[in-house]
Each structure stands twice: as C-alpha cells, then as structure tokens.
Amino acid sequence: MNLLNVAKHLLHLAQTECGSENSATTSDEIFLAERLFEVLKSFKDSYFSELYTYDSLDFDDEWDEMTNEEESDDDNDDYDENQHSDIENRFTLEEMENIIEWVDQHPNAKIATISNRFKKVKYMYYITRFRKYIEDNGTILEKLKQIKEFMFNEFYQKRTIEKETVHDADLELYAIQKARELNWDTFKANAQNWIESKRPLISKYSSHQILNSDHCSFQQEYIPPRTLSFTGERTTEVAVKKKYNTTHSYTVQPVTSADGHLLDKFLLILQEKENTFGANVQKNLIVPPNVVVKASKSEKSSGEKHHAFLNEVLHPLVGKRFLLFLDSWKTQADLTKFRAVFPNQDSQLLILPEGSTGYIQPQDLSLFRSWRFIHEKIEHYVHINRTEMNINDRQYF
Known part of the structure; x- marks a missing residue:
C-alpha cells in the first residue's frame, strides 16, 4: 500500500468537502494528523485487518480547560469478543x-488526555471494559490468591509438621473448603471447568483448525530410574557412557490438531556451548526438510526460539483461521508476539491455565x-544388542 497516494486522496477529499481555505495549524490538528498517520501505518504493516470507526473524536489536552460535559462510555460498544480478549491480554489487572x-x-x-498519559489506551471504551473486568475478575483473582495460599499452608502443615500423605484429591478438597469460606459457591477445582467456559469459542472452529503445541525434553543418554541388583546392597551404582549426556538434553516442539494429526513440521532445540552451531557442526549436520533446528545453551526455548516456532514452523502449516492452545509460559502467552506473525483476527490464541498441564494439555496426556516410551525402548535395544550406533550424537536426535 502506497501511503503517499492515500494521503493525496485524503487531501483531495478534504478540499472537496471543506474547501481549500488556508489557516494556521493548531496543536489539536497536528495531534489528529499524527494519530491518523499511525492508523495508516498500521494498515501498511498489516497489523490490522479491519478499520473501526466511531461517531466522534475529542482532542482536548489535559492543560486545556475541561468541560463539564459527560462523555458516554457506550459510544464504542460495537466490539467483538476478540477485541475484548486482546484488551485482557495487553493489560494486567x-x-x-x-x-x-x-x-x-x-x-x-x-x-x-488519557492516551497521552497511558499510551496503550487507544479508545474510550477501554475504560468501560477495564471497570467491568476489575468488577468481574478483580474479586475472583483475589479469591483465587487466597485459595492458593490456603492450599499451600495446608500442604505445608500436613507434610512438614504432621508428616501425612497428601494427594491431588486432598488439594482439591482444600481449594473447595476455602472457596466455601469465601462464599464462592460456583467454584470448581477442576481444569475441565475452564474448557467448558471456552466451549463457545472452540465450537467456531473445525477439528483440523484446533491446534496444540508443547515442549518435550529428552536426556541425551537415558538412564532407567530402576535396576535389579543384589539383596542388601547399600549403594547401587550404574555406569554411563558420558556423564555430560545425563545432564544435557534436547527439546522438541511439535504441532498436533484436534482431529488426531501430527502436522508436518516441528521445532528441535539442541543444547550447544553457544546459542549457535559451530562451522563444523553446520557442515556435517543433516537437517530433514520438516525440522527447524535451533541451538541453545540451555536446550530450553526462549523468546527468540518461540518466534522461530511461530514464523518458521507454525506459519507455513496454517491458514488465516485456526485456534492454538499453548501453556501459560509468559513468552508464549504474549499476544503481541502472536499477532506480529498472525494479524488476522480469525487466528486465535488460547492459553491453558497455570498448573493445568497435567490434566488438560493434550500432548502431555498422550x-x-x-x-x-519409544525413546526408552530404542535406548534399550541399542544397549542390549551392542548396536554400532552412537545414539547420543546430535544427528540421531
């Protein structure tokens, strides 16, 4: 899009509508022009797919004389659920x-005036949404905080002082007990409740458009946690090929769909001394076309690796319409990073609640x-059959 052509046509429309009378430019007019230019730049960079218009725009500075006119908070109620979700993701409580x-x-x-002080506040309806969110969720978040504190205190009491056994069901009972004390009768200590709350959004997508991704780490040399040995043996020792391989691992991040398919590409993060591969490694490393390989000191993902996943793995696999479930890792939960790669509003990101991975994260559960299990069996086969294969080599990952 050529912004200069847009500006020329905008000038033509303004002259046609209002005439070409020359006058000194006011600060309000300069401010308005700057805001319009930001909107045009947004379209040029494809960050927005739709333009929302409103009945009026006021441009009073906070140093100007304030009028006693009340502004309507309902001027901009023509928002959709995605906009509301964006506000929640962009602002903390x-x-x-x-x-x-x-x-x-x-x-x-x-x-x-508000935008001048709080740069992320673009429209007046944000204020209305903030009030509602604080009213609906502020109290809930405070109650959740009290419930989590109560659960921890009970857990600490039972395990540290009373030395009792504690199970998942006990934690659930602690949570429900505290919720009842707080008169939260509808509280459910169950991750499935979160899924039900998202059912209206999920139902808008077909099964092949509903995607899930997660990280899975593997030790470079697998050591079974148990072994047969002699009765009465006080210390059981196990030999390993390289101690280094027992403390270092690699991480994979695949993408699966709700219709049971493993998508064609995935991210592989190998642990290296630096955050890059050396010249010899790059020369000898054979990378299949369906694998995006990155190096990391920690073999864990990072902001840079997450961007590579979105841009190099996920982007070639999806269209404009899909729903992606990810864990509540802070970098993954950043909607700004997601929107930078997927600006279309039909591409949606849902973050699983913290602590729910073991219950509702599809890839973790299956x-x-x-x-x-397969990784253990391969390691076992190579060891038992003395196969001349160094399975710890990065090429076999």
Whole structure:
C-alpha cells in the first residue's frame, strides 16, 4: 500500500468537502494528523485487518480547560469478543486499576488526555471494559490468591509438621473448603471447568483448525530410574557412557490438531556451548526438510526460539483461521508476539491455565508419553544388542 497516494486522496477529499481555505495549524490538528498517520501505518504493516470507526473524536489536552460535559462510555460498544480478549491480554489487572484510579481522579479527562498519559489506551471504551473486568475478575483473582495460599499452608502443615500423605484429591478438597469460606459457591477445582467456559469459542472452529503445541525434553543418554541388583546392597551404582549426556538434553516442539494429526513440521532445540552451531557442526549436520533446528545453551526455548516456532514452523502449516492452545509460559502467552506473525483476527490464541498441564494439555496426556516410551525402548535395544550406533550424537536426535 502506497501511503503517499492515500494521503493525496485524503487531501483531495478534504478540499472537496471543506474547501481549500488556508489557516494556521493548531496543536489539536497536528495531534489528529499524527494519530491518523499511525492508523495508516498500521494498515501498511498489516497489523490490522479491519478499520473501526466511531461517531466522534475529542482532542482536548489535559492543560486545556475541561468541560463539564459527560462523555458516554457506550459510544464504542460495537466490539467483538476478540477485541475484548486482546484488551485482557495487553493489560494486567494492576495496570487497569491504576488507569481507572487516575481517570476517577480526573473525571473530565477525554480520550486524548488519557492516551497521552497511558499510551496503550487507544479508545474510550477501554475504560468501560477495564471497570467491568476489575468488577468481574478483580474479586475472583483475589479469591483465587487466597485459595492458593490456603492450599499451600495446608500442604505445608500436613507434610512438614504432621508428616501425612497428601494427594491431588486432598488439594482439591482444600481449594473447595476455602472457596466455601469465601462464599464462592460456583467454584470448581477442576481444569475441565475452564474448557467448558471456552466451549463457545472452540465450537467456531473445525477439528483440523484446533491446534496444540508443547515442549518435550529428552536426556541425551537415558538412564532407567530402576535396576535389579543384589539383596542388601547399600549403594547401587550404574555406569554411563558420558556423564555430560545425563545432564544435557534436547527439546522438541511439535504441532498436533484436534482431529488426531501430527502436522508436518516441528521445532528441535539442541543444547550447544553457544546459542549457535559451530562451522563444523553446520557442515556435517543433516537437517530433514520438516525440522527447524535451533541451538541453545540451555536446550530450553526462549523468546527468540518461540518466534522461530511461530514464523518458521507454525506459519507455513496454517491458514488465516485456526485456534492454538499453548501453556501459560509468559513468552508464549504474549499476544503481541502472536499477532506480529498472525494479524488476522480469525487466528486465535488460547492459553491453558497455570498448573493445568497435567490434566488438560493434550500432548502431555498422550503424544509425549508414547514418545518417551519409544525413546526408552530404542535406548534399550541399542544397549542390549551392542548396536554400532552412537545414539547420543546430535544427528540421531
């Protein structure tokens, strides 16, 4: 898109509508022009796929004389669920509370003044949404905080002091007990409840459009946690080929769909001394076309690796419409990073609740268990049959 052509046509429309009378440019007009230019740049960079228009725009600075006119908070209620979700992901509860506190202290402040102070607040309807979110979720978050503290205190009491056994069911009972004390009758200590709450959004996508991805790490040399030995043996020792391989691992990140398919590409992160492969490694490393390989000191993912996953693995596999489930790792949960690669609003990101991986993360419950089992069997086969194969070599990963 040529922004210069757009600006020329905009000038033509303005002259046609309002005439070509020359006058001094005011600060409000400069501010408006800057905001319009930012909107045009957004379209040029494809960050937005739709343009939302509103009935009026006010551009009073906070140093100007404030009027006593009340602004309507309902001017911009023509938002969709995706916009609301974007607001929740872009602002923390603390940020929302700080903004609302300032707005309440300046009741006549208009959107230009608010935007000048809080750069991420673009429209007046944000304030309405903040109030509702704080009212609905602020109390819930506070209750959840109290429940988690109560659960930890009970766990600590039972295990450290009373030396009792504690199971998942006990933690659930602790949570329900505290929720009842807080008069939260609808509380359910169950990750399935979160899935049910997202059912309306999930139902909008077909099974092949619903995707899941997660990280799975493997030791470079697998050591079984048990072994047969002699009765009465006080210390059981096991020899390994390289101690280094027992403490270092590699990580894979595949993509699966709800219709049971493993998608064609996946990310492989190999642990190296530096965050890059040396010249000799690059020369000898054979990389299949369906694998994106990255190096990392820790073999764990990072912001850079997550961007590579979105851009090099996921992007070639999907269209404009899909729903992706990821864990609550902070980097993955950043909607800004996701939108930088997938600006279309039909591409949606859902973050699984913290602590729910072992209950509702599809890949953890199925795929990775079988992969680890196969990995153990391959290691066992190579060891038993004395196969002339160094399975710890990065090429076999």
